[in-house]
Amino acid sequence: MSPVARRRAAPKKPALDRARRSSRRPAPARSRPAPRGARPSPREDPSQPDLKAGLEVLDRVLDLVGGDADARYYDDRWITLRCADSRLYQPHAELTKAVSLRVALSGGRLGVATTTDLTPEGLRRLAEGAKALASVAPPVEGFPGFAEDVKGPTPSVPFSRRVLDEDLERLGDRLAGAFSVVEESLGPARISGVFNQGASLLAVANSRGLRRGFLRSAAQASLLTELPDRDPPVSGWSEGAHWDPAKVDLVALAREAVAATPRVAPRAVEPGKYRVLLMGPAVSELMGHLAWLGLGAHAVEEGWSFLVEGRGRSLVAPSFELTDDPFCSVGVPSSIDFEGMPHRARPIFHEGVAQGAAHDHLTASRAKVPSTSNALPPEAHFGEMGPLPLHLTMAPGDHDRTELLKELKQGIVVTRFWYVRAVHPGRTIITGMTRDGTYWVENGEVQHPIRNLRFTESILETLAGVEAVGEDRRCFADERAFTSPVLSPLVSRSFTFTSGTSF
Amino acid sequence: MVEDLLEAALEAAERPGVRFADVRYVGPRRYQRFAVKNGSAEALTDSFEAGIGVRVLRERGWGFAATSEASLASVRLTAKRAERLARAAERTTRKSVPFAEETELPKGRHFETPMREDPFAVSTEEKVRLLKESEAALHTHPSVRSGKASFTLWQEEKWYRSIEGASYRTRLTHVGGGIEATAVGEGEVQRRSYPTSFGGDFAQAGFEFLREMDLPGHAVECGRTANALLTAPSCPRGEMDLVLASDQLALQVHESVGHATELDRVMAFEAGYAGTSFVRASEVGQLRYGSSAMTIEADATSPGGLGTFPWDDEGVPGRSYPLVSKGVLAGFLSSRETAARQGLPRSGGTARADGWARTPLIRMTNINLTAGDRSREELLRGVQDGVYMETNRSWSIDDKRLNFQFGCELGRRIVRGELGELVRNPLYSGMTPIFWNTLEATSDRSTWHLWGLPNCGKGQPSQIGHVGHGAPLGLFRKTRIGGAA
Numbered sequence: 001m002s003p004v005a006r007r008r009a010a011p012k013k014p015a016l017d018r019a020r021r022s023s024r025r026p027a028p029a030r031s032r033p034a035p036r037g038a039r040p041s042p043r044e045d046p047s048q049p050d051l052k053a054g055l056e057v058l059d060r061v062l063d064l065v066g067g068d069a070d071a072r073y074y075d076d077r078w079i080t081l082r083c084a085d086s087r088l089y090q091p092h093a094e095l096t097k098a099v100s101l102r103v104a105l106s107g108g109r110l111g112v113a114t115t116t117d118l119t120p121e122g123l124r125r126l127a128e129g130a131k132a133l134a135s136v137a138p139p140v141e142g143f144p145g146f147a148e149d150v151k152g153p154t155p156s157v158p159f160s161r162r163v164l165d166e167d168l169e170r171l172g173d174r175l176a177g178a179f180s181v182v183e184e185s186l187g188p189a190r191i192s193g194v195f196n197q198g199a200s201l202l203a204v205a206n207s208r209g210l211r212r213g214f215l216r217s218a219a220q221a222s223l224l225t226e227l228p229d230r231d232p233p234v235s236g237w238s239e240g241a242h243w244d245p246a247k248v249d250l251v252a253l254a255r256e257a258v259a260a261t262p263r264v265a266p267r268a269v270e271p272g273k274y275r276v277l278l279m280g281p282a283v284s285e286l287m288g289h290l291a292w293l294g295l296g297a298h299a300v301e302e303g304w305s306f307l308v309e310g311r312g313r314s315l316v317a318p319s320f321e322l323t324d325d326p327f328c329s330v331g332v333p334s335s336i337d338f339e340g341m342p343h344r345a346r347p348i349f350h351e352g353v354a355q356g357a358a359h360d361h362l363t364a365s366r367a368k369v370p371s372t373s374n375a376l377p378p379e380a381h382f383g384e385m386g387p388l389p390l391h392l393t394m395a396p397g398d399h400d401r402t403e404l405l406k407e408l409k410q411g412i413v414v415t416r417f418w419y420v421r422a423v424h425p426g427r428t429i430i431t432g433m434t435r436d437g438t439y440w441v442e443n444g445e446v447q448h449p450i451r452n453l454r455f456t457e458s459i460l461e462t463l464a465g466v467e468a469v470g471e472d473r474r475c476f477a478d479e480r481a482f483t484s485p486v487l488s489p490l491v492s493r494s495f496t497f498t499s500g501t502s503f
Numbered sequence: 504m505v506e507d508l509l510e511a512a513l514e515a516a517e518r519p520g521v522r523f524a525d526v527r528y529v530g531p532r533r534y535q536r537f538a539v540k541n542g543s544a545e546a547l548t549d550s551f552e553a554g555i556g557v558r559v560l561r562e563r564g565w566g567f568a569a570t571s572e573a574s575l576a577s578v579r580l581t582a583k584r585a586e587r588l589a590r591a592a593e594r595t596t597r598k599s600v601p602f603a604e605e606t607e608l609p610k611g612r613h614f615e616t617p618m619r620e621d622p623f624a625v626s627t628e629e630k631v632r633l634l635k636e637s638e639a640a641l642h643t644h645p646s647v648r649s650g651k652a653s654f655t656l657w658q659e660e661k662w663y664r665s666i667e668g669a670s671y672r673t674r675l676t677h678v679g680g681g682i683e684a685t686a687v688g689e690g691e692v693q694r695r696s697y698p699t700s701f702g703g704d705f706a707q708a709g710f711e712f713l714r715e716m717d718l719p720g721h722a723v724e725c726g727r728t729a730n731a732l733l734t735a736p737s738c739p740r741g742e743m744d745l746v747l748a749s750d751q752l753a754l755q756v757h758e759s760v761g762h763a764t765e766l767d768r769v770m771a772f773e774a775g776y777a778g779t780s781f782v783r784a785s786e787v788g789q790l791r792y793g794s795s796a797m798t799i800e801a802d803a804t805s806p807g808g809l810g811t812f813p814w815d816d817e818g819v820p821g822r823s824y825p826l827v828s829k830g831v832l833a834g835f836l837s838s839r840e841t842a843a844r845q846g847l848p849r850s851g852g853t854a855r856a857d858g859w860a861r862t863p864l865i866r867m868t869n870i871n872l873t874a875g876d877r878s879r880e881e882l883l884r885g886v887q888d889g890v891y892m893e894t895n896r897s898w899s900i901d902d903k904r905l906n907f908q909f910g911c912e913l914g915r916r917i918v919r920g921e922l923g924e925l926v927r928n929p930l931y932s933g934m935t936p937i938f939w940n941t942l943e944a945t946s947d948r949s950t951w952h953l954w955g956l957p958n959c960g961k962g963q964p965s966q967i968g969h970v971g972h973g974a975p976l977g978l979f980r981k982t983r984i985g986g987a988a
Contacts, residue, residue, distance in 0.1 A: 080964050084772040087596035091588035092964060093568040094860050095581075098552070112548040116571040122551075129549045136628045137544040138635055168584065172591030179595060192775030194963045224775045302649045303687040384538060384545050418778070421897035423910055424928070426692045431908050433901040435778075454899075454906055454932070479964050499932060501906035502781075 048164070049075045051213045054203035057118060061101055062207055064127035068104040070146045070206035072338060072377065073097075073213070077164060078198030078480060081171060083223075086183070086191040088175055093168070099123070100379040103130040108143025110134055114379045144365035147339050149210040155326075155342055156214075157333035160244045163197045163217040171195070178250040182225050185258040193223040196479050197245045204340030212342070214335035218481035219245035224436060225257040232503035234449055236261030237415050237436040239281055241477035241484065243332045260415065260437050266449035268500060269440060275411030276495040277404050277441070278462075283487045284476035285417040285432070287322075287392045290459045293425050295348065296374075297363035298386030304426050306460060310354045316463035318352040319397065320490070324374070324389035331391060331475040332484035341373035348389065349463075360387040392485040397469025406444035407468040407491045412453075413439040413446065414495075428459040433501070453497040465493040505530075509664045511575045512557045515582035517666055521589070523560040523602060525665035526582075527816060529859035530554065530573075532660070533623065538653035539634040545651065547631070554859035559585040562599055564592025567862040601843035603850050605819050608669035614813040616676040618709025622656045625710045630654055633718065640722030641684040644730040649685040652722075653702060654678070654713060655957065657969075659858070669818035677809055677969055679705030679957060680713045684726040688733035693927060695729035695912055697721040699750040700894050705955025705969070706807045728913065731925055738914045738929035738984065744889030745931055745982040746882060751911055752872065753954040753972035754895050759935040760792070760799055761870040761970070763904035764826050764834070766841040766851075768865075777961050778902025781935065782832060784845055790832035793939025796875060799827040801836055803852060803868035808971035809955035810868035812855070817863060819852035826870065830940070838865050857966035864962050869953065869971035875945035882946045882978050884920035890984050891915045891922055892929045900935075908932040931984045938979065946976040 054073035061071045075097050082090035100114040111133025115126045175195065182191050196219065203213030220241035227234050238256035242248050278286070292299075299305035306315070316322075326334040326343035336342055339361055347355045359367065360375035363386060374387035399407060415437030423429045434452045441447060470489035477484040505528050516524035530553025538546040555578055556569035566588030570581045634652040641650035657677040664670045681703015683696040698704045698716060706712045747755065767773050768780045782790060803821025805811050812821045817839050825833040837847060838854035854863035883891070892911040900907040914929030915922045951973055959968035 078964070081591070082775075082963050083595075084774060085770070087598065088564060088592040088594075089772060090862055090963075091564075091566050091592050092862060093581075093584045093588060094964070095570045095572065095577075096554070096860060097571055110544055110547065112546070114548070114550040114552070116552040116554060125551070129551075133547040133549055133627060136631050137547045138539055138542060138631065140543045141541070168587040169591045169594060172594035176595045190771060190774065192771070194775060196964075222775065226771075226774065228771070302685065304648075304685070304692045379548055379550065381536060381546075384540075418902050419899040421899045421910075423897055423930070424692075426690060431897065431899050431910075433899065433906060435902050452901060452906075454901075454908060456908075499906060499908075501901050501903070501934070503903060503905075 049077065049199055049201040049215050051201060051203055051215060054201060054213060055205060055211055057099060058203055058205035061099060061123055061127060062205060064124055065103055065131065068146060068207050069101060070204065070339060071099060071101045073099050073203040075201040076198065078196060079171065080479065081175060081195045083175060083191060083193045086179055088172055099126060100377065101126050101130045102378050103134045104143065104146065105134045108139040109137040110140055110143065111137055112379050140362065142366040143362060146206040146208050147210060147341060147361040147371065148208050150342060152342065154212045154214060155335045157216055157335050158243055159215055160217040162245050163199050163219065174250050178223065178254040181251055181254040182258055186225060186227060186261060190226040190228050191223065193221065195221040195250065200480065204336060204338065206340065210340045212336050212340045216332060216334060217243055218332040218477060219248040220477045220479060220481060221248050221250060221253055223253050223257045225261045227261060230265045232265060234262045234266060235436045237281065239476060241332060241475040241481060242330065262449040264448060266451045269450045271453060271497045271499050273494050273496050275408055275493055277408045277411065277413045277489060277491050279413065279415045279489045280472065280474050280476055280487050281416035282414045283490060284485055285420050286459050286462065287485050287487060288483065289420055289422065289430050290428060291388050291392065292385055293422055293428050295358055296386045296388045297357045297359045297367065300357045301363065305357065306426065306428055307354060307357050311356060313354060314352040315354045315460055316349050316352050317466035319469055320349060320463050320466045321395035322348040323393050324348055324358065324391055325393035326391040328391065328393045328486045330473060331393065331486040332477050332481040334391065337373040337375040338377045339375040341371055341375065343373045346372055348392065358387045358389045363387055390483045394469065394487045396471050396473040396488045399468050399470050404468055404470050404489060404491055405441055405446065408441050409444055410442050412450065413441055423456060429456065430459060431456040451503060452501045454499045455496060456498045457496045462492045462495060467491045467493055505662050507575065508555055508573060508578050509662060512555060512578045512582045513664060513666055515579040516557055516559050516586055518586055520561050521559055521586060522562060523666060524558060525663065526555065526557045527856065527859055528555045528662040529659060532858055533658045535656040536653065537630050537634055538651060539638045540651045541649060542638065555581065556856065556859045557582040557585040558862060559589045560600060560602060561589040561593055563596050564589045564600060566592060569860040600840060603839040603843040603847065605839065605849055607820050608667060608818045609671040609814050610668065612671040615674045616707050618676060620710040622676065622678050622710040623658060637682050637718035637722050640719055641682060641726040643723055643726035646686040646688055646730045646733055647684045647726050648687045652682045652718060654680040655702060663818065665818055671814050673813065675707060675812065676709065677705055677707050677957065678710065678712050679703055679955060680716060680718060682718050682722055682725055684729040686729035686733050691733050693729050693732035694896065695725050695732065696894055697725045699954065700896065700912060701958060705809055705957045707809055707811050708807050732913065732927045735925040735927040738890060738926040740985040742981050743984045744886045745979045745984060746886060746889060746891045746917060747977045747979065748893035749950060749952045749974045749976055750954055751892055751895055751909065752974040752977045754898060755909065756799065756870055756872050756972050756974060757956060758898060758900045759904055759907060760826065761867040763935065764836055765865045766835040766837040766845060769835060770841060770844060776963050781903040781905045786832050787834060788831065791830055792827045792832050792936055793830045794942045795829045796942045796944050797827055797830045797939050798873040800825050800871050801851065801868050802871055805869040805871065805953055805971060805973065808869035808953055809957060809969040810971040815852045815854045816856045817850065817854045819850045821852050821868060824851065836865050836867060838863065841865065855968065857968060861962065861964065861966045864966060866968040867959065867970040869973060871973035872945060872975065874948040874951040874975040877944050877946050879946050879950050879976060882944060882976055883917055883922065885978060886917040887919055889917040890926065890929060891917050892931065905935050907935065931982050933983055938982065941980045941982060943978045943980055951975040
């Protein structure tokens with residue numbers, strides 16, 4: 001979220017007892033208290049996320065501008081525990097406080113500046129910098145001024161203090177417990193992955209009186225288990241995210257990755273068209289690309305979005321119901337967009353029919369429609385993509401995994417995709433590779449793993465071919481939960497694989 | 504003031520059991536982006552940031568913590584958090600972390616990017632005027648629905664200190680720019696960029712680099728070509744000879760050689776995210792990576808390169824060494840930890856971090872493909888029936904860097920040694936060592952260009968690396984070529 005950067009599984013208790021018996025790892029000190037004075041308690045730490053303080057900073061910034069402007073205050077605190085070679089490889093903790101400011105001068109001339117220097121002098125330079133840029137900026141076509149606030153309170157979202165309070169060394173113990181589960185099941189496996197948790201505060205204010213903000217928590221984890229002694233190696237993958245870190249159960253994820261790890265080497269399958277079962281991470285990749293290839297107002301304005309011709313038409317299977325839902329309780333809920341507009345849920349595909357594009361205040365004004373509260377941070381490079389939906393949420397189906405495999409009958413299960421790129425944006429044709437668990441299915445049962453395949457396929461055609469949707473509903477947030485889609489696995493009747501690789 | 508922060512951080516980090524610690528204060532880190540799209544300002548952004556990152560190595564684990572709060576109290580707390588994280592890492596393993604010695608550590612050294620014209624001293628008015636002029640000239644035809652011209656300016660001041668006594672200060676300046684025209688026709692979208700796609704070309708230089716690019720002078724051709732591509736025939740499919748332009752060959756080097764020779768990937772430390780490599784650590788001197796026309800160096804000393812730096816973020820001097828020599832694997836990109844694991848006498852000096860809030864990772868320097876001895880015309884004359892491709896449009900490669908597919912903005916048929924008609928949506932695909940073994944020749948030094956890529960993603964949390972790739976044109980025989988539509 002900072003401008004300077006740019007499952008459900010069986011809820012079992014962590015297998016720490018077994019971890020203690022492991023001969024490879026130090027025993028996790030589950031009950032050992034943190035050493036006195038080693039880490040301040042939250043109350044002792046003077047620097048906690050503070051919405052009121054953030055809004056006060058923004059008021060000072062807006063006073064310094066003295067004209068039309070909007071501003072954002074960010075306070076991001078994140079822990080990232082990166083695992084490789086079956087150990088905690090790169091642990092990372094970060095605190096970033098920053099302000100971004102957008103100034104508008106007459107005629108819609110906009111300048112944007114950001115800073116991490118929140119001293120009076122730093123804020124003064126920020127205001128002067130943004131004004132100086134605006135003074136020479138070419139006018140933005142159709143700029144309507146900054147948004148007036150709307151009626152009603154800022155939607156509340158749940159928050160877990162655990163993301164700020166958890167003892168760092170105990171996080172290491174949680175990982176060790178998950179590793180032990182893998183090793184006890186698979187033997188000499190190689191474990192990789194990441195666990196992120198943290199809090200992000202966003203406050204937004206503008207010169208038309210808007211003052212809103214919220215604090216959110218998030219946790220996200222993925223685990224990769226590999227058996228490197230197979231030729232080629234085989235792997236299993238699990239992943240999940242939630243606003244509540246207690247719901248991101250590392251041991252449960254470890255069990256899931258173990259269950260997904262084949263014990264035999266993969267076989268080659270000829271490229272061609274196959275029926276597919278796309279698991280949640282694979283669906284997530286498709287949704288991310290669909291968003292920027294066609295769901296935003298910029299793509300519509302420039303004429304290359306499928307919505308230009310396709311809005312109001314039936315483009316996908318009726319069973320594929322998609323909304324932009326910032327409040328989904330199993331995801332990472334969000335109150336407002338980066339212009340401070342309160343979020344609201346909105347359909348993307350309803351009964352198969354494509355709905356309207358995502359808008360911010362500017363594009364909504366140009367299109368003469370209300371904002372859909374999808375503004376991105378104006379200071380970020382990716383903000384140039386224009387408004388995008390960040391909380392794509394599928395309606396779950398009613399098929400469990402066994403039933404999805406039965407629906408598939410014969411075909412390929414794809415756990416996740418990798419290095420996906422657009423080949424033909426207007427037709428939503430993308431290419432990429434499968435990764436970390438691709439399987440051959442016959443008679444509704446997994447037969448064996450297969451070597452990875454390259455695909456080139458249209459996202460919309462894949463969604464038009466949806467025949468079944470899974471009941472498993474899970475959040476696949478990115479590392480700081482900037483996007484937090486909630487998705488389910490699905491079966492599609494045809495998917496084109498164009499070549500293979502050797503592993 | 505900064506020296507006090509560095510001292511306080513190292514003092515707080517140096518606790519019993521700590522083998523190594525270093526600290527980087529980065530600030531100011533300035534980032535300016537100016538983009539004009541269809542006559543409007545799409546981005547006029549000036550970003551200022553500063554912060555401090557502390558890294559600690561205990562016997563069995565690393566810890567890293569960073570803060571944007573530049574107070575002594577905050578810095579001390581941050582250093583303690585780094586040390587606590589290293590303790591957390593130790594709770595997951597009984598194995599020691601090896602760490603290579605370095606005998607040429609900098610002591611009080613200083614470096615600044617040489618330049619003729621400070622890009623931050625050039626007035627905003629002039630930058631905007633240049634971009635507006637360039638962008639307006641892209642609209643040569645109503646089909647050009649979108650024109651865009653952009654400059655990106657980046658400058659980072661860094662103070663580095665370690666408990667080994669290393670210390671240096673640098674100020675690096677990177678600039679880049681480009682134009683692109685997007686034409687929309689009946690169900691077709693075509694884009695043409697100059698001097699290359701995804702923001703253009705970048706260099707470690709001053710504003711003179713952007714002036715010499717002459718964006719206004721190339722805009723009309725850019726717009727015309729975008730429009731012409733709408734009605735050009737599709738690229739033929741089949742196994743044909745392929746000539747890659749310098750900019751596309753640079754990306755090919757990046758994806759299929761640069762990443763594949765990063766030792767952290769080779770050792771599977773990136774397995775969970777960026778992926779691993781088909782190259783094995785034991786294959787130096789043995790793996791036939793490509794034909795004898797393929798020689799590639801990792802050169803952190805190339806003048807003007809985005810991957811040029813005097814010392815990396817572990818205090819190791821940047822230098823030049825071969826990765827592939829006449830087609831045979833010759834070395835790896837390494838850090839102090841991975842070099843020690845590989846049994847190398849010292850690090851390759853390629854550990855770099857994206858600013859104060861990130862830990863150093865193995866990053867490419869300037870990964871340069873050596874030029875051959877044929878002129879461009881001589882290279883083309885060697886093709887009876889083939890396709891020439893220029894400027895990347897899409898790129899995709901598997902997580903071991905083997906199976907790849909690249910799409911380009913522009914293709915041209917090559918018939919009897921001459922460039923012929925324009926073809927649209929060209930793409931080619933292959934498997935890395937098979938493809939590189941079909942490299943018959945590269946063109947001469949006059950066609951070689953050092954491209955700057957400012958968008959190399961790696962790491963968790965994500966880091967954006969600035970890297971360089973020098974490349975001439977390359978002739979590949981019997982490559983799988985196709986068209987997207």
